[in-house]
Amino acid sequence: MGLLSAFAPDEVARSVCDIDLDALAGRGIEGLLLDVDNTLIGRGSVEPDADRCAWLEGAIERFHVCLLSNSVRGTRVRRLKERFGIDGIAVWHWDRKPCTGGVRRALALTGTAPEHTAMIGDQLLTDIWGGNRAGLYTVWVERISPREFIYTRHVHRRIEAFIARRLQRAGLLPGPARAVGEACEEQ
Numbered sequence: 580m581g582l583l584s585a586f587a588p589d590e591v592a593r594s595v596c597d598i599d600l601d602a603l604a605g606r607g608i609e610g611l612l613l614d615v616d617n618t619l620i621g622r623g624s625v626e627p628d629a630d631r632c633a634w635l636e637g638a639i640e641r642f643h644v645c646l647l648s649n650s651v652r653g654t655r656v657r658r659l660k661e662r663f664g665i666d667g668i669a670v671w672h673w674d675r676k677p678c679t680g681g682v683r684r685a686l687a688l689t690g691t692a693p694e695h696t697a698m699i700g701d702q703l704l705t706d707i708w709g710g711n712r713a714g715l716y717t718v719w720v721e722r723i724s725p726r727e728f729i730y731t732r733h734v735h736r737r738i739e740a741f742i743a744r745r746l747q748r749a750g751l752l753p754g755p756a757r758a759v760g761e762a763c764e765e766q
């Protein structure tokens with residue numbers, strides 16, 4: 580249970596658009612660290628769809644937002660930073676999620692304490708684990724698209740499905756159940 584809880588998100592949502600921003604603010608969240616790939620943008624797209632753009636604009640009005648993406652080149656992070664006028668970092672090597680170096684760098688940009696910051700992302704093994712390790716509130720969203728890097732699809736997602744089933748059995752996975760079911764079915 581102790582090991583398992585490292586992967587347990589505080590909240591599960593089908594999409595970022597379904598995250599209740601009022602509720603986040605109500606629990607004292609002031610900063611948001613946002614994953615990019617498959618959280619804001621599906622693979623093969625260059626920018627978020629209209630709904631996610633609108634959500635992001637709403638979030639930017641209320642929270643200190645910083646993008647945090649595991650990426651070698653950081654092209655998409657740069658584009659989003661410019662388009663929305665927000666902070667963002669692309670991390671690799673020892674700073675990549677689930678390591679906490681990138682999270683700490685992002686917190687320096689949002690200027691928010693870990694306990695007042697939420698990490699939002701589509702992967703238990705990077706976004707949620709890394710966010711939990713750094714003491715953030717974590718929100719697991721369903722991936723936008725099943726098109727993913729081969730390593731992500733064949734290694735990360737299988738481990739993720741395995742962990743998600745155990746989290747669910749242990750009662751450590753908050754609803755909606757449908758998001759979890761789909762994450763588990765893909766093997």
Ligand SMILES: [Mg+2]
Pocket residue numbers: 614615616617618700701702
């Ligand atoms: Mg992602």
